[in-house]
Every structure is written in structure tokens, then in C-alpha cells.
Amino acid sequence: MTPQPKNSAIKGIPEPTLRRLPNYCQVLHRLAREGVARVSCTQIGNELNLDPTQVRKDLALAGAVGRPKVGYETEALFQQMEDFLGWNNARDAVLVGVGSLGTALLGYRPFNRYGVNIVAAFDTNPMKQGSEVHGIPVFPLLKLPNLLERMKVHIGILTVPAEQAQPVCDLMIMTGIRALWNFAPTALTVPDGIIVQNENLFNSLGVLSSKLTALLRGEDKKDRARQARRQETTS
Template sequence: MKGIGIPATTIERLPLYYRSLQKLDKQDVEVISSKKLGERLGIPSTQVRKDLSYYGEFGRRGVGYEVSVLIKQLEKILGLNTNWDLALVGAGNLGHALLDYHGFRKLGLNVNYVFDQDQEKIGEDFNGVEIKDVEKMEEIIKEEEIKIAIIAVPAEAAQEVADRLVAAGVKAIWNFAPVYLQLPEDVKLKNEDLSIGLVGLTYHLSDYWSDK
């Protein structure tokens, strides 16, 4: 299976390498060392080399990595050499903000399907995408063979939505609902709890640490 034996932290760093290399390519940088790449991201050069070594030998000792070549390799590893159609469930404020983010399309990630249960929203143009009735979700996902979905619904509805997405053939879910989802092992889940992220910041500013 893809990714077996590769640390989750390594996989999470790959998009950071990719984004940094894209910026370097726009600056016409042709070659970069692991040290310089690591410095841009606050990562030791040894970690950069170790992360990339899981996928092959891309650099040359004493020279570094060819930026354009490594970009193409990372695109293949990350699946960005293919255009992906995504389904977004939830046409509220958060869903609108996600659909308004143009960075997805630059990566070949196209949110072309939006579903909601609010009858007043169905049929409306949602940043260029027509909002469809959530009751038609399974039918459309199966017909269009959509494999990636974003959940941006209230917590109480998230598990049911996830179950329906999985039953329709979705294999990867990006969950913004503040709730733990139970999914089959073959379905990849990425949770994005915004409140937890903020609490992680307040932890460092708490009175507990200021008294130490």
C-alpha cells in the first residue's frame, strides 16, 4: 500500500517542500541544496534529505536538487499531476470561504460540486458552481466518480454525511466539522478543527506558563 513505512510527519512536509520549490522556480532558481531548502522551512538539512530519500534519490552530492526536476517528482508523489474533482458538502460561510480560495485550482484540485440541504440555496450560483440538493449527492458522486470530498456541515450532521459519501465511493475526506468521524480503514481522513488550532496557540500564552 502507498505510504507504508513512511512517517506521517514526512508526508505532511511534502506539500511544504513543493510550495517552496514552486516559489524558487518562479525566481528562476535552478538548483538548491538541502541546507538552503531546509532553512526556508525551518527544517534541518538532514531531515530534508531523509524525507526525500523515502521516495528515491533526487539530489546530487555536493550539488543539490534540480528545482524543476524535484517539482515534477513531488507532483507525481502527491498526485498533483492529475486533475481531481472535489465535492463540497455545506454551502455556509465556511464552505463559501473554501470555495473562494483559488489556490486549490492551481494544484489541480477543482471543487466542481457543492451540496446543501437548504432548499433556498439549491440552484444558486456559489462562486461559479451551482449548489445541488444533498439528496442527489450519492447519485452525482457515483456518476462523476468523485473520490475526494470536503465536509463543512454542523457537527451533528457530519457522520451521516461522511457515511453517505463513503457509500457513494469517496476515498478521501477533508473534515471541517468539529467532531470525530468513524470511517472504514481504506478511507483517508484529514481533520481540520479550527478551534483546536487556536487553542494550541493560547496554550503558549496561558497564565500557567507565564508563572514559570
């Protein structure tokens, strides 16, 4: 019927856009709280150092409609972005791997306001089982299927060592997890239709380190050149 399938939804939205949506949410939330009733893309762009055209395109992709000359209704736009992200009511999640990073994430309260509500944690270490970490119960990993059977949990957070990531991931998918937030430094193999978001600190460190190394090397070289020149003039 419709010539352009404009409803193909998420598949068409570029990932860079999806990554920026939280920033818009944050700015809109603040502006709404400050009582700013209407907002333009130029304003938002200034706050976030983004091209206003890009802001407009991003908002449009997430379904926002503004009025020429007027802009967008701040509060309504915020609601719409939150709704698009699914952040208006947080989804339940489980976390596997109660090491130092896992523990830190369990204690991170703001997740509740960003769509993720961790209801249970799992670990293979008997020392950790049965306890509570930041108020969240820790169970033996073997209990995972049992619990997921009873609760409709769609998000799994992986904070296990690299070697255990794939088997734990398989187990999670088998028991109904649809989206994985993977903090283990390994690529996961998953069937079609499963969402994987990798959060690999080492990749970021690659950018940081190589830039810093290049910067410092460049300075060293300049220093040496300067010294060489000085040597020349004094000799």
C-alpha cells in the same frame, strides 16, 4: 522474492513528512521560477527553518534522488514532488455544507493548483439549492448519490455542523468517496481504506489559548511579585 518490501509505499512514510512536502513544493516552485537550476538540502532547509538532514530524508522518502556535491535539479525535483502528491492534475471533489466556511472554501481559487477541483456543492437548505456560489453549482443533498454515480469523484469536503457530519460522511462513502477532508469538529467513524483528514480549528485554538493563558498568567504573577516588593521597600 525481494527481502525488504521497499514498495509498501505510503504506509511507511511518516505523516510529519507528508505535511512538509507542500512546503518543499512551494520553495522549489519559487526557486525554479527564479532560474535556480540546482538546489541543495541545506538551501531548502534554510528557507523553511528545517534541519537539512530532515529535508534530505523527506525528499528521499518521496522518491527523489540527488547527486553528491551537486544537489538536486530544481525543476525535476519540483515535478517529482508534485507528482508524488498527485498535484499535477487536480482531482475532482464535492463539498457538503454551504455555510460560511463552506462558501469561503468554494471561493478559494488556489485549491486548483493543489490537487483539489471542487465540481459541485450540496446543502439541505432549499434556499441555497439551485444557486451558484463562486461559480460552483449548489444541489440538494439528496442529489449527491446521483451525481457521484456519473462522475468519478474521490474527494469529499465536509463543512457541515457537527451533528450532521457522521451521516453525511456515511452517505459520501456509500457513493464512492475515498478521501474525506473533515472541517466539522467531530471524529468520524469510517471503514478501513477510507482516508480522513481532520481540520479542527478548535484543536489549534487549544494550543494557542493555553500558551497565551500561561504566558499572561506568568506575567501577572511577576507583576504582583514586583508590586509586593515595592510595597515592602516603601513600608
